[in-house]
Amino acid sequence: MPEPMLEVRNLVKVFRGRRGTTTALDGVDLVVRRGEFFGVVGPSGAGKSTLVRCITLLERPTTGSIRLGGVELTRLRGAALRRQRRRIGLVFQHFHLLWSRTAAGNVALPLEIAGVPRDRIRHRVEELLDWVGLADKAGAYPAQLSGGQKQRVAIARALATEPELLLCDEPTSALDAATSRTVLELLQRVHRELGITVLLITHQLELVRAACQRVAVMDAGRIAECGPVDAVFGRPQAEATRRLLAAAGDGAGSDAAAGIATAGQGAPLAQPLPDAVHPLPAASGRLPAPGVAGPWRVGR
Template sequence: MIQFEGVAKTYRSGKREVPALNGIDLTVETGEIYGVIGFSGAGKSSLIRTVNLLERPTKGTVKIHGKDISALSAKEIRTTRKDIGMIFQHFNLLTSKTVYTNIAMPLILTKTPKNEIQQRVTELLDFVGLGDQADKYPEQLSGGQKQRIGIARALATNPSILLCDEATSALDPQTTQSILDLLRKVNRKYKITILLITHEMAVIREVCDKVAVLEAGRIIEQGTVFDVFSNPQHATTRRFVRSVMNDELPEALLKQIRNTNRSQPIYRIQFTGDSVAHPLISRISRRYDLELNVLFGNITELQGIPYGNLIVEFNGNPAEIQRALIEIRNNYVLAEEMSSYAS
């Protein structure tokens, strides 16, 4: 478990103080994949680097498995760091060393017996799918292969926590998917807790259990991936979600609606789980004698749960429209009027 309690971090630039984190309260439960997302300068890297004390908090505490790491002795910090692996955006491999030595380096530094090193490195090379690459050098590998080596190296000391610092930002989409699949495999096979920072909402959606949105050094929203994606509360979160969810009217249709000065109400209807398969539109239109014009709709999946999104124009008696909305809200996640489309 990782716990941030009132964590603040301030840097000094000459006589100026530059705040990077301000009152972070966050708990990452054992075995979770927890994502932290934010734009550049939000404080993501500062946050993740406090976990292994590459950055010491200015205020507050970071606890690993219940222990305040800032209160540990130098020896205890070294021991704790063995339990925390880290992978980086630009791989941080030793270019003059072979793949085998790069993975073995954490074990070499702790004077692990050679036979144990060989056994562990061989196991990890097979695990990341690079069993035949041991004698190659980093410059001979693709970006995806380099990141796989970075992951294997981070796992060398059998950590219980893995920190991912923009681990896929330097990779193409196909390679990114393969690395996310590998991280999920790491989490499931080794039961490792993963704290992942990124600026890509697609990464959060693909692999994380929970997410926190960071802005200007503060957490502005947090929760399960399903809850945050299906009903984002903060404007910044909505911007991130819309970058991957495609849940808005096309601009051309939006202009057409505004130009025709339509007076009919437009609603967004969101529904989940088994309700996705229900004949909502046809049933509501028949029961309340309404014409429902579907302007936009899609169905996707969040954490294995079907999630549907419709934008619908209601035509009919206003009293019947309100009765229909009551039934919808009694059975589905959300029905909200999209008044902004008319302006």
């Protein structure tokens, strides 16, 4: 069995405010294996976004452990934490692009922060934008891009420092069904062609059906159930899973963003993409990073 990429143990996050306390995470246990495409689903308020923020230590958990490839993150601060964070690529619902920077400038940003020399940044950015099918948009500002294009820029940016884990928080929730398909297909390519572990947080069950191998169902700050997608969705054991399936209309892919193909776990989507991304040559297993162990493995 592959080693764990991410191990979350007994994670608790309590928010204390003027209006009282909220326990957003109430003892979350989760193991994502290296090389998995793993889904986390749950209703609004279940704690999904808080989990993302805690995994990346953007939010300090109240108690509990988060291990990334064996490294305990909760004990780290400052430069040591920043180094480990580069192992995680982040993709958000609302893209979080800098509006004052072009697509190329946005993709370059994490490399600039990591101190990669300028000529190498230029080469890497070209390569990444080409890989996500946006070579011709390098000079465009976010305001000049469609939602799907913005998300593809955000994915290119997330890949810039060659993360081992891509953490996607509702990556298609702001997009229409056809554009969602394009973005999901790109995430599947990230997994398949680059070998990156993907953790997909979503409330859209059809995304999980189409792309994930295993899924965890979150409810009220806990993992209600976890297992292979067909087992969890086909023979749900937890009441929370049954509720989610019922709310989604239960049938295969019949919920909100209908139109996303349910091609089976980890399988490519069945329908052709409306706005196909640029294919890599078939033999290419990884972005052709110059100097294999070298400049792109920044700060590890």
